[in-house]
Amino acid sequence: MDNTTTIDAKSSVKPPVSSVGVVGWARANLFNSWFNSILTLLTLLLLWKVIPPFVNWAFIDSLWWSTSAECKAAEGACWSIIPAKYRYILFGLYPYDSQWRPFLAIIILIGLLFYSRNRAHWKKSLAYAWLVGLILMGLLLRGGILGLASVESTLWGGLPLTLLLSVFGLTAAYPLGVLLALGRQSEMPAIKSICIIYIEMIRGVPLITLLFMSSIVFPLFLPEGVSINAILRAQVAIIMFTAAYIAEVVRGGLQGMATGQFEAAESLGLNYYQTMRLVILPQALKIVIPPTVSQLISALKDTSLVVIIALYDLLKTTQTTLSDPDWMGFSSEAYIFVALIYFACCYFMSSYSRRLEEELDTGL
Template sequence: MTVYSYDSGVGQIKPPAASVGVLGWIRRNLFNGWLNSLLTVIILALLAKIVPPLFKWALVDSHWLPSGSGCQDGQGACWSVITANLRFIIFGFYPHDLQWRPLLAMIILVLLLFYSRNRNHWRNALGWGWLVALVVMGILLYGGLFGMAIVESTQWGGLPLTLLLAIFGLTAAYPLGILLALGRASQMKAVKSLCIVYIEMIRGVPLISLLFMSSVVFPLFLPEGVTVNKILRAQVAIILFTAAYIAEVVRGGLQAIPRGQYEAAESLGLNYYQTMRLIILPQALKIVIPPSVSILISAFKDTSLVVIIALYDLLKTTKSVLSDPKWMGFSAEAYIFLALVYFLCCYAMSNYSRRLERELNTDL
């Protein structure tokens, strides 16, 4: 048996460098077996073949000047298609000299979302703050008060329209989906039947068909001279579509609650409303956070489908830029920019859901 002596002048014997730190992590995770080592080598070889040319195309040989000079003759990425048309991509046909208004509205919205991330702020004051902010954002976008010129909704577009359809659509769809789930689980046959018919009918058709109906078919049933804003119609279609999927997810959470929870509520003398609000729904909604967020992320991306009913959301404004002969052939750069915008929004939703799961985890 080997005996290691301790010398106070030298200190304790440290473990081998290959088993700790960066080298230790690499050895444990990338080279801990022949199969893992082979896959690591193959992936590194592929990255070595793909990353340098991509880096050269995207950064080294790229063009960034808004004038777009050099794009047609260059071999690198033409990011000029973004820098030269950024204001149109972001704000669409909103008047150029008034674009500070939708920009301010988006800043207010983002700040409110950031502030609302903290559950300690979930009080009545936050709800009133949201109501006031909605009014302020509506005034900023439409105008008509405080000397601001009126901008019709037909001129709204770009990122403000995308955020409007996504955030307010998802916010309204979630409580509607909960009500539909409760209705489908109800003991009242009429309510249950109506909820089942609605959910199955909406889930059985694509969102595109609902958007077409809201844009083309619905106006045919209105009295002559009566019109409904196209953005509002698209918003309602997105809400109704998303709510049906949310309802099925929430229903799964309700079925996961043990029967003993209902019996305990009955023994305490709680009525149906109190049982659902205080006992059942808090547990069910916590269980279904991951699938609910997946549906909300999918619904956020599906807002780009409003392009088919001639709404100039972020995707439509980008496609309009690419229809200019000057920028034809540079769709890759434009769609990469779009992908980054959607990725950042979806990643923020996913990251918040994971944080919410950790905060609500009572099993630890």
Template sequence: MFKSKALRTWCHKNLFNSKMNSFLSVVIVVILFKFLSYFYAWFVTNAVWIGDAAACREASGACVVFIKEKYNFILFGFYPRAEIYRPILCIVLLLSLVIYSSYEKNWKKCTLILWALLFLVSTILMGGGIFSLPIVESDQWGGLPLTLILSVVGIFVSYPLGIVLALGRRSKMPIIRIFSTCYIELIRGVPMISLLFMSSVMFPLFLPEGVVIDKIIRAQIAIIMFVCAYMAEVVRGGLQAIPRGQYEAAEALGLNYFQTMRLVILPQALKVVIPPTVNTVIGMFKDTSLVIIIALFDLMSTMKTALKDPEWLGFNVEGYIFIALIYFMFCFSMGKYSRTLEKKFNRKGTLT
């Protein structure tokens, strides 16, 4: 009895507190109900959960069989089927290390060592060649592992580069300041696609004759060149938030420029901007999907390839929803994490 009364007061307060709101609530409930019942029919009642492509073409609902049939290829690309435990192991290791590093109490040097170890282990696991693991060439890497490699390596290289560029933009030395400013503004003014085109058609021309760089590495360089300019602007925001007194105090202690930055300014500045840094990382994770334009087989691209299978034509919607969910899970959890940190920061005025 009490509960239903509480429910009624809640509804009255949140749904029917004015004529306009009552009208809106009713309209939304009707539309939501229609949409959900349509979705239920598409995904459950009329969907094909067991069967083959022919059954899918006859049914009016979703073709879940398509995903069941193709998820291996979508997630891991052309990686040899017998060796598929290796990328899976890499992803599991990566995710556990990400979760471990997200706790503030683990923000210390030995976590960085763990990351270095992870790079080493993943390179060996993915490429093979030692410990009697068969060699898998990098052009067979694809799907989710490639997306994650491009993002993680991208973060670890572009973050320090971004810090250097941000310090360069605030430097007292005019030539270095002008160069950093021009670089940052130039990169932020052009779309990422233009850098990817540059990596695929111009980089080969830049190298001396006979030197060839792998396509993945070229794309990785383009991503790093792009993201470090955005990182630099985020870091610059943090540097500007540090009061002058901190610089003066460091100078009074007799610290030189590098000591001041490393011991006093950067530790504070970088902590202030952790939430926008995570947002930049989310943006980069989404942007790695653009490598489809230069024909690399990341998650987006393996999906498109799976859709072109003549036996399974016409199940685009199912496929796109499947990888949209994967991208969503990664980006949403990172965003949630960034908001949690932001709240903590606003409450305490500082982190840790």
């Protein structure tokens, strides 16, 4: 009894004002040593120098719904370029009246992505949903059936092209990457060296050389009269590039498998194909889900490189908009807009990847 009363008395004494509330928090986190105090003050000074002018430029002096002439006279940011040009930036040269089709395709893609976020939905039916969704998106873009006017792939552009190149790129690169990783682990010297040469060669060169290869060297490889359109060629280059990186990611997972797993599978009498399909790959691929999502993020960012071979992806349509004499010089506004789109996509994926990492962490 005595003990409890003393504890009660002690706990009822309030801590000093300087260690609780805002003041206490600031003392613990901002001014806990003379060095940190100076650092905080310097940082605050820097922020004071940077943020008010930026807010002025971006929000207070800015124009949102004006013409380009009004913009050129104004001091602040000219966000009007976005309402005026967003259709072109997002959809490129796609016929204006049919732009609801790529829009719908993007909605389907986003819907599928959101649905796949929940791991409880990871069943076989989800794979079929993706298959149907991807085909539907392709049909929507291409048209030519159900009374939809057919649209040449040379007219595809903007955000749909960016998403198409990255999502299809990763989907097709994934099985190829798994095969390459298995080949690299193989005991057959010829297969192993072919896979190693491929992976190391692709990882050693920048993506842009592969894109050059696809745009100017590849047509020379084909027999006379055969030609493949530019988007598909770029897509193949991106797939080949991504596959090499996926292969390394998967190899990490394969090397993380205990030898006992192989031995147990073998002692059950499973052959190589069964061992891999039933025992090794399901475990190995699960380990590497988070780095695979990071690969998807890189793939999305890397697709912007197709600008250099003159495909009209999101970045190229922005650049073209900026070469319009009416809107020349408002590059910061347009680039910030596009950067926000990229940031939103990548941030969504990277925070998802972090969450998955926590969920899948089995503590092994």
